[in-house]
Amino acid sequence: MTTEHIVVVGGGMVAHRFTEALRARDTGGRYSVEVLAEEPRAPYDRVALTSYFTGRTPEDLQLGDPALWDDPLVTLRRDSGATAVDRARRVVTVEGGREVAYDHLVLATGSYAWAPPTPGADLPGVFMYRTVDDVAALRGWVEERREALGRPVRGAVIGGGLLGLEAAGALQGLGCVSTVIQFSDRLMNLQVDEGGGEALKRLIEKLGVTVRVKTATTAIRADKDGHVGSLIFADGGEQLVDVVVFATGVRPRDELGAAAGLELGARGGVVVDDTCLTADPAVTAIGEVACIQGACIGLIAPGNTMAEIAVDRLLGGASTFPGADTATKLKLLGVDVASFGDAFATTPGALEMVYADPVNGVYKKLVLTDDATTLLGGVLVGDASAYASLRPQVGARLQGDPAGWLLPEGAIERPNVELPDEAGVCSCNNVSAGAIRDSVNHDGCTDLGAVKACTKAGTSCGSCLPLVKKIMATELEKSGIEVSNALCEHVEMSRAQLFDAVRVAELTTFSEIMDRFGTGRGCDICKPAIASILASLYNQHVLAEGRAALQDTNDRVMANMQKDGTYSVVPRVPGGEILPEHLILIGQIAQDYGLYTKITGGQRIDMFGARLDQLPGIWKRLVDAGMESGQAYGKSLRTVKSCVGSDWCRYGVQDSVGLAIALELRYRGLRSPHKLKFGVSGCARECAEARGKDVGVIATDKGWNIYVGGNGGFTPVHAQLLVEDVDDEAVFRIIDRYLMFYIRTADRLQRTAPWQQEYEGGLDAIRKVVVDDSLGICADLDAHMARHVDTYEDEWKAVLNDPERLKQFTSFVNAPDQPDPSLAYVEQRGQRRPATPQEREAGPVLIASTTLEVRS
Amino acid sequence: MTLVEGSITTTRVCAVADLTPELGVAALVAGEQVAVFLLADGSVHAVQNLDPFSGAYVMSRGITGSRGDVPTIASPLYKQVFSLLDGACLVTMDKDPKPGLAPDLAVHRVRLDNGEVFIDLAGSV
Ligand code: SRM
Ligand SMILES: Cc1cc2nc3c(=O)[nH]c(=O)nc-3n(C[C@H](O)[C@H](O)[C@H](O)COP(=O)(O)OP(=O)(O)OC[C@H]3O[C@@H](n4cnc5c(N)ncnc54)[C@H](O)[C@@H]3O)c2cc1C
Ligand code: SF4
Ligand code: FES
Numbered sequence: 001m002t003t004e005h006i007v008v009v010g011g012g013m014v015a016h017r018f019t020e021a022l023r024a025r026d027t028g029g030r031y032s033v034e035v036l037a038e039e040p041r042a043p044y045d046r047v048a049l050t051s052y053f054t055g056r057t058p059e060d061l062q063l064g065d066p067a068l069w070d071d072p073l074v075t076l077r078r079d080s081g082a083t084a085v086d087r088a089r090r091v092v093t094v095e096g097g098r099e100v101a102y103d104h105l106v107l108a109t110g111s112y113a114w115a116p117p118t119p120g121a122d123l124p125g126v127f128m129y130r131t132v133d134d135v136a137a138l139r140g141w142v143e144e145r146r147e148a149l150g151r152p153v154r155g156a157v158i159g160g161g162l163l164g165l166e167a168a169g170a171l172q173g174l175g176c177v178s179t180v181i182q183f184s185d186r187l188m189n190l191q192v193d194e195g196g197g198e199a200l201k202r203l204i205e206k207l208g209v210t211v212r213v214k215t216a217t218t219a220i221r222a223d224k225d226g227h228v229g230s231l232i233f234a235d236g237g238e239q240l241v242d243v244v245v246f247a248t249g250v251r252p253r254d255e256l257g258a259a260a261g262l263e264l265g266a267r268g269g270v271v272v273d274d275t276c277l278t279a280d281p282a283v284t285a286i287g288e289v290a291c292i293q294g295a296c297i298g299l300i301a302p303g304n305t306m307a308e309i310a311v312d313r314l315l316g317g318a319s320t321f322p323g324a325d326t327a328t329k330l331k332l333l334g335v336d337v338a339s340f341g342d343a344f345a346t347t348p349g350a351l352e353m354v355y356a357d358p359v360n361g362v363y364k365k366l367v368l369t370d371d372a373t374t375l376l377g378g379v380l381v382g383d384a385s386a387y388a389s390l391r392p393q394v395g396a397r398l399q400g401d402p403a404g405w406l407l408p409e410g411a412i413e414r415p416n417v418e419l420p421d422e423a424g425v426c427s428c429n430n431v432s433a434g435a436i437r438d439s440v441n442h443d444g445c446t447d448l449g450a451v452k453a454c455t456k457a458g459t460s461c462g463s464c465l466p467l468v469k470k471i472m473a474t475e476l477e478k479s480g481i482e483v484s485n486a487l488c489e490h491v492e493m494s495r496a497q498l499f500d501a502v503r504v505a506e507l508t509t510f511s512e513i514m515d516r517f518g519t520g521r522g523c524d525i526c527k528p529a530i531a532s533i534l535a536s537l538y539n540q541h542v543l544a545e546g547r548a549a550l551q552d553t554n555d556r557v558m559a560n561m562q563k564d565g566t567y568s569v570v571p572r573v574p575g576g577e578i579l580p581e582h583l584i585l586i587g588q589i590a591q592d593y594g595l596y597t598k599i600t601g602g603q604r605i606d607m608f609g610a611r612l613d614q615l616p617g618i619w620k621r622l623v624d625a626g627m628e629s630g631q632a633y634g635k636s637l638r639t640v641k642s643c644v645g646s647d648w649c650r651y652g653v654q655d656s657v658g659l660a661i662a663l664e665l666r667y668r669g670l671r672s673p674h675k676l677k678f679g680v681s682g683c684a685r686e687c688a689e690a691r692g693k694d695v696g697v698i699a700t701d702k703g704w705n706i707y708v709g710g711n712g713g714f715t716p717v718h719a720q721l722l723v724e725d726v727d728d729e730a731v732f733r734i735i736d737r738y739l740m741f742y743i744r745t746a747d748r749l750q751r752t753a754p755w756q757q758e759y760e761g762g763l764d765a766i767r768k769v770v771v772d773d774s775l776g777i778c779a780d781l782d783a784h785m786a787r788h789v790d791t792y793e794d795e796w797k798a799v800l801n802d803p804e805r806l807k808q809f810t811s812f813v814n815a816p817d818q819p820d821p822s823l824a825y826v827e828q829r830g831q832r833r834p835a836t837p838q839e840r841e842a843g844p845v846l847i848a849s850t851t852l853e854v855r856s
Numbered sequence: 857m858t859l860v861e862g863s864i865t866t867t868r869v870c871a872v873a874d875l876t877p878e879l880g881v882a883a884l885v886a887g888e889q890v891a892v893f894l895l896a897d898g899s900v901h902a903v904q905n906l907d908p909f910s911g912a913y914v915m916s917r918g919i920t921g922s923r924g925d926v927p928t929i930a931s932p933l934y935k936q937v938f939s940l941l942d943g944a945c946l947v948t949m950d951k952d953p954k955p956g957l958a959p960d961l962a963v964h965r966v967r968l969d970n971g972e973v974f975i976d977l978a979g980s981v
Contacts, residue, residue: 054952055908055959173955489923521896523921524930524937549878553917553932561932565912612917813870813881813892820882822889822906822913837911837955 003032003073006314007092007102009082009256010109011037013046013300014287016063018106018307023071025311031104032073036094038081039131042069047300047460050166052135053173061132085260087280106310107257107270107278107285111250111298115158120220125228126244129167138245142174145227145242152177152838154240156231158217159247160187162328167245168209175838179210179239181217181231191328191339195356196379199363203335203382206361220244252289252296265291274320276310284310297324300460301428308430325427327394329387335361336384341377341394342367350376355406357382364406366390366398373397383408388467392423392433418474425467428460433471440475448472487748488525491518495673495748499533503744508538510550528552529748532635535671536743539791541798542634542671543805554633557809558796559615562608564823564834567615569595569607570632571622572668575642575660575680576603585625589618596831602639602677604630609832611819613811619796628794631669635749637676640664641689645682645699652682654699659728660688663697666732667739669792673746673755676739691719694752695735703727708738709763711753720756720763723771736785737770737778866967866974872900873971880916880929885975890964891916892973893940895927901940902964902975907931908945908953915961923947 006022008015019033037043044061052061069076077094084093091099113128115121125145127138145153155171157164160182171178180187186197187204201211216234223229231239257270262278262285265271269291276284276292286306288298297303302324312319327340345352349370356363362382368375375398380387386405393399399418419425421434439445439454448465451472452458458465485494493501498517507513510530514522522530531550535542542548542555554560559567571586586605590597593614595607610618622628631637640663643649645656660680667676679690680697690696696707702725710719723734746755756763768774770781799805810816825832826839869883875894882905883890889905893916905913910933918932920940927940936959937947943961953959965976 051952054955055957056952175955490921521920521922521927523923523928524919524935525921527919527921549876549920552919553914556917561914561917563910563912563933565910565914565917565933808879811882812884812889813874814868815884818884820889820913 004030004103005101006031006033006104006106007100008033008035008106008108009085009092010107010253010287010289011035011039011043011076011078012108012110012287013043013063014110014303014307015106015108016043016068017304018108018286018310019074020064020068021308021311022314023068023074025315029073031314032075034075034100034102035077036080036082036092036100037076037078039133040079041132042066042076042078044132046130049129049132049135050170052132053139053170058132058136082256085256085283087260087283090282103282104314105283107283107289108287108307109253109256109289111252111288111296113246114249114251115246116248118217118220120222120228121246123220123222123228124226125242126220126246129163129170129245129247130250135170138170138243139174142171142176142243146175146841149242152842153242155179155243155245156181156239156241157245157247158231159249160184160211160213161190161247161249162188164245164247165204167247168204171243171245172207172209175841176243177208177210179212179241180204181215181233182211182213183216185214187211187213188337188339191343192337192379192381193344193365195354195365196337196339196363196381199356199358199361199381200335200337202358203361207335250288250298252291254289254291257285257289265294265296267291267296269296275313276306276321277313284313286310292321293323297326299324299326299328301325301430304428305430325424327391327427329384329391336380336382338380338384338387338391339378340387340391341375343377343379345376347376353402353406355403357408362408366402366405368398368402372402388425388464391427392419392425392467396420396423419471425471426455426457426460426464428464429456429458431455431457436468436471437475440472441479445472446476446481485747487529488523490514490520490522491526491529493517495529495533496745498530499536499744502530502533503537508534509546510534511546522550524552525748528555531555532671532673539669539671539788541793542795543799543808548805548808555635557612557615558629558633558799559610560633562834565820566609566611566823568632569610569615569618569622570600570604570630571627572630572664573604573639574664574668575640575657577642577657577661578604582625582627585621585627589621593618594832596833600632602632603641604639606632609825609834611811611823612809613816613819616800616806616809620800623794623797623800628668629796631795634671635674636669636671637664637667637678640678640680641693642680643682643687645680649682651685652699653701654682654704656680656682656688656697656699659697659704659731663695663732663735666789667735669795670739670743670788672739672743674749674751676752692716693719695719695738697731700725704731706731706734708766709753709756711751713751715753717753717757722763722767733782734770737781738766740781740784741766741770741777866976869973869975871971872968872973875900875973878920880918880920882913882916883975885964885977888977889913890975890977891918891929892966892975893920893929895920895940899927900966900968900973901927902966903929903938903940903943903961904964906957907933907936908957908959908961909934909936909949909951911954911957 043063045063081095082092091101113130128134142153153176155176155178157167157180160180168178168180187200217231218234219232221230252269254268254270263271270285271291272285276286287303309319329338345367351368353366365379367377375393419433423433425433435455439451443454445451445454458468486492527550548556590607595609598606600606640660642657642660646652677693678695679688679693681688681690682699691707691710693710696719698705705724706722707719708722711717824835826835867885877896880891880893883892890902891905893901905915907914918930921928928937930937938945938961943963945959967974
C-alpha cells in the first residue's frame with residue numbers, strides 16, 4: 001500500500017492535536033503528514049500564553065512530547081506560511097514559491113487578532129495578544145519604557161472580554177498601572193450577565209485595575225516622541241497611556257480557503273459539515289478557522305474535538321461533531337469566573353436563582369427549567385468552587401437543594417453528587433465520569449497522576465481536578481482498594497502507624513527510625529513528621545541534637561517566616577490576660593527594633609519583621625521579663641481564648657479566664673499532628689467562640705461542657721459536645737486523653753475536625769475510648785500527658801542558654817555582622833511593611849531595615 | 857579572602873567543620889547570596905539563596921532531602937523542591953515563579969580543600 005500524504009496548513013494547537021492523534025491511531029502507517037507553520041516555532045500552548053509573563057519561556061509552553069516531530073512520518077516546516085492552494089492540482093504554494101503536493105489537505109490556520117480600524121493603531125507601543133512574538137514584544141516594550149520614563153508604565157487594554165482581562169493581568173504583572181476599556185456595558189459580556197459583570201468589575205477594581213465600561217475609543221494619539229501617548233474617547237475624554245493592547249476579538253484566517261473558492265460562513269470561516277469536511281472531499285478544516293454548525297468557535301476544546309473527528313474520518317471512522325461546550329472557567333487576576341450552559345436564561349420559561357454578596361464580591365446564578373428541577377446553566381463570579389460539580393449536571397435533574405450550590409461553601413450541606421457515567425467531567429479533553437471510573441476499575445489507576453496520564457482528564461486548564469479526584473477516590477473505596485496512605489517515597493507507613501511503631505520500638509532518633517522503617521535520606525515531608533512524632537513522644541527540645549535539620553523552618557528558628565524571609569515574634573499570653581509591664585515591654589521591643597505590631601485573632605500580640613540574627617536579642621529581653629514562647633510557629637498548642645467570665649461579667653457563671661490560663665499552661669509546648677486551639681466561655685452566650693476551636697469549654701450552672709473538633713480555616717466546623725456538666729478535675733482528665741488519642745492516631749497535618757469525622761464510629765467511638773476506656777489505654781494516655789506536663793520547659797529560654805544552638809541565628813556564615821541586604825520596607829500608617837516590587841524599583845521611598853536605629 | 861586559580865575566582869566561605877550535616881547556611885560570595893549545604897554523605901552543595909517562587913533570600917533555611925537518588929532542597933516558604941545537583945525545580949506545587957525569575961536555581965561549583973569550603977561563582981553549572 002502506498003502512503004498518502006496529508007498537508008496541514010497552520011502549526012497551532014489544533015494542528016498539533018491532529019498530528020498527535022493521527023500518529024497515535026494510524027498504526028499501519030497509512031498516512032504521512034507535513035505541517036506548514038507560519039510561526040518560527042513548533043506548536044505551543046496558546047491558552048497558557050499569559051504565563052510567559054510569570055517567567056515561563058516559549059520552551060515551557062511546548063505542547064505534548066517533542067518526539068512527535070522526529071517521527072519519520074511527520075514533517076514540521078517552520079517559517080513556512082502557505083500562500084495559495086490549487087485544489088485542481090492538489091498543491092499548496094509556500095512562501096518563496098515552493099509547491100507541496102497533497103492527497104488530503106487540512107486547514108488549521110486558526111484566527112488572527114482583530115482590531116477595529118482606529119487612527120493611530122499602528123503607533124509604536126500598540127500591541128496585539130495572540131502569539132509568543134506578540135507577548136515577547138509587549139514585555140520588551142514595557143521594560144524599555146519603564147527604564148526610559150523612570151516611573152511606572154501606564155497601560156490600557158481595549159476590550160473587556162476574557163482575553164482583555166487576561167492581558168490586563170499581564171500588564172499588572174509587568175508592574176504597569178492598567179485600565180481596561182470596554183465598549184459594552186459590562187466586562188465579559190459574552191459570558192456573564194449584568195449582575196455577574198457588576199461583581200466582576202468590583203473585584204477587578206479591588207486589584208488596582210481601573211475599569212471603564214460603555215466607552216468607545218475613537219483614536220490613539222502619539223506623544224511628542226512619536227510613541228503612543230493617549231487614548232481619545234467618543235465622549236470627548238482622554239487618557240494618557242504608554243502602552244496599549246487590543247483585545248477586541250478574533251477573526252478566522254480563512255483567506256486561503258476563500259481564494260481557493262471554498263464556501264465561507266456569514267461571519268467568515270471555512271464552512272464544513274459535521275465530519276469537518278468542506279465541499280471538496282480532499283479538504284478538511286478544523287479549529288478556529290472552521291465554520292461548523294454555522295459558527296467559528298474560539299475555544300480549544302471544540303478545536304481538539306474537530307481534530308479527533310478528522311483523524312477518525314481519515315481512518316474510516318464515523319464520528320460527527322456533537323456541538324460545542326462553551327462553558328468557561330477562569331482564574332483572572334486571581335478572581336474566579338465561570339459561565340456554563342444557558343447562562344443568559346434564553347430557554348422559554350427558564351427560572352433564575354441568584355445569590356449575591358456585594359461585600360465579598362460574590363455573585364452566583366443558576367438557570368433552571370420552569371419546574372426548578374433541571375439545571376440549564378449558570379454564572380459564578382468570585383467563588384466558582386461549585387463549577388466542577390455543576391457543569392456536568394447541565395441538562396440533568398439537579399441533585400439536592402439548589403440553594404446548596406449557591407450559598408457559601410459550608411453554609412448548608414452541599415448535595416453529594418454521584419454523576420452518571422456519560423456526564424462530561426473534563427471538557428478540555430472530553431473525558432466522562434465513566435472514563436474516569438474505567439481507568440480505576442479496568443486500567444488499575446490508583447492515584448491522580450495515573451488517572452491523568454491514562455485519561456488525559458485534568459491535563460489542560462485543571463479546573464476539573466477536584467471532581468476527578470473525588471470520582472477516583474469514591475471508585476477506589478467501592479472496590480475496596482486501599483488508597484495508599486504512605487507518608488512519602490521514603491516511608492511506607494501512615495503517620496499513625498509510624499507513631500505506634502516508634503513508640504513500641506522506643507526509637508529516639510531520625511536515623512534509627514529511617515533504618516528500621518524507611519528508605520533513603522528523607523525529605524521535607526517525612527522529616528518534619530518524624531520530628532513532630534519524636535517531640536510528642538519524648539517532649540525533647542525542638543532543636544535537640546540532630547533535630548534542627550528535620551524541622552520546618554518555623555520550628556527550626558522558633559519563629560514564623562514571613563514573605564520576605566524575616567520572622568514574627570509572638571510571646572505567650574495565657575488566656576489573653578496580660579500584665580501591664582509585659583504590654584509595655586512588648587511595645588518597647590517593637591520600638592527598639594522597628595517591628596510592626598498587631599493584635600492577633602488569638603488574643604495576643606505579634607511583632608513582625610525581625611531578622612534571623614535579631615531573634616535571640618529580642619527573646620532574651622522577653623525571657624528575662626518572665627515571658628515565654630507562644631509556639632505561634634509550631635504544630636502545637638497555640639492559644640486558649642477566653643471571655644472575661646464571672647469575675648467581672650454580670651452573666652458569667654464560672655471563672656473562664658482562670659480555666660483558660662490553667663489549660664494553656666498545662667498544654668503549652670505539646671507537639672501534635674497540627675496546631676491546637678482552645679476557647680473557654682463563662683456562660684452560654686459564648687463570647688470566646690469556643691465552639692470554633694479544637695477544644696471548647698463552656699460554663700454551665702453545674703460545671704463545664706466540653707466540645708471538641710471545631711475548626712475555622714477553609715472548611716469551618718462547629719465543635720461537638722463530648723461531655724456535659726463536668727467539674728474542673730474531669731475537664732483536665734478528659735482533654736488530656738482526647739488530645740493524646742488524637743496525637744497518636746491522626747494523619748500528618750490533619751486537624752481534629754477531619755480526624756474526628758473520619759475516625760471509625762466518629763465522636764461516639766472516641767467518647768468510648770476517652771471516657772469509658774473501651775480500648776483500655778487511658779492509663780497510658782494519662783501517663784503520657786503527665787510526662788509532658790512535668791517535663792515542659794520554655795524552648796526559647798533553653799536556646800538562649802546554649803551557645804551552640806545560638807550559632808544558627810546568624811545571617812551569613814562568612815559575614816555574621818552583615819544583615820540580609822535584600823530587605824526593604826516602606827512606611828504605612830506609622831509602621832513599616834515590606835516594599836512591593838514596584839516600590840523597590842521606584843527607589844527613594846525605601847527604608848532599609850539596616851538603617852533603622854537598633855538598640856540591642 | 858579571594859583566591860585566583862587560573863582564570864577562576866574562588867572564594868573561601870567557611871570550614872567544613874562550621875557546617876552541620878543537612879542544615880544549610882547562607883554565605884555572601886562577591887556580593888551574591890549563596891545557600892550552602894553539607895549533606896550526610898559528606899558532600900557540599902551551593903545554590904542561589906534567592907527563592908524564585910517567593911523572591912526572598914531564604915533557600916539556606918529549607919529542608920534537605922531526596923527524590924529518588926537526587927539530593928534536594930525544599931523552599932521554606934512555598935515548599936517547592938529543587939535538585940541540589942543541577943538546580944532543577946522538581947516540584948512546582950503548581951505555582952509559577954515570580955515575574956522575571958527562572959523556576960530553576962543556579963548551582964555554584966564547590967571545592968573542598970584542606971577542610972575548607974570554596975565557592976566559585978564564575979563556574980556556575
Ligand atoms: C497572626 C494571625 C492573624 C492575625 O493577625 O490575627 C494568624 C496568622 C497566620 N496564620 Fe492563622 N493566624 C491567626 C489566627 C487564626 C485563626 C483565628 C483564631 O485562632 O482564633 C484561625 C481560624 C481558626 C482555626 O485555626 O481553626 C486561623 C487559621 C489559619 C489556618 C487554617 C487552618 C485550618 O485548619 O484550615 C492556617 C493554615 C495552616 O495552619 O495550615 C493559618 C496559618 C497562619 C500563618 C501561620 C500562615 C503562615 O504559615 O505563615 C500566619 C502566620 C502569622 C505569623 O507569622 O505570626 N491560620 N488563624 C493569628 C494568630 C493567632 C495567634 O495569636 O496565634
Ligand atoms: C491569550 C489567549 C488565551 C486563551 N485562553 C483560552 C482558554 O482559556 N480556553 C480556550 O478554550 N481557549 C483559549 N484561547 C483560544 C485558543 O488558544 C484557540 O482556540 C486555539 O489556539 C485555536 O487553535 P487553532 O489551531 O485553531 O488556531 P491557532 O492556535 O491560532 O493556530 C493557527 C496557526 O496557524 C498559523 N497560520 C495561519 N495561517 C497560516 C498559513 N497561511 N500558513 C501557515 N501557517 C498559518 C498561525 O500562525 C498559527 O500559528 C486563548 C487564546 C489566547 C490568545
Ligand atoms: S488569613 Fe491568610 S493572610 Fe491572614 S494571617 Fe491568616 S494565613 Fe495570613
Ligand atoms: S476541564 Fe480543563 S483540564 Fe479538565
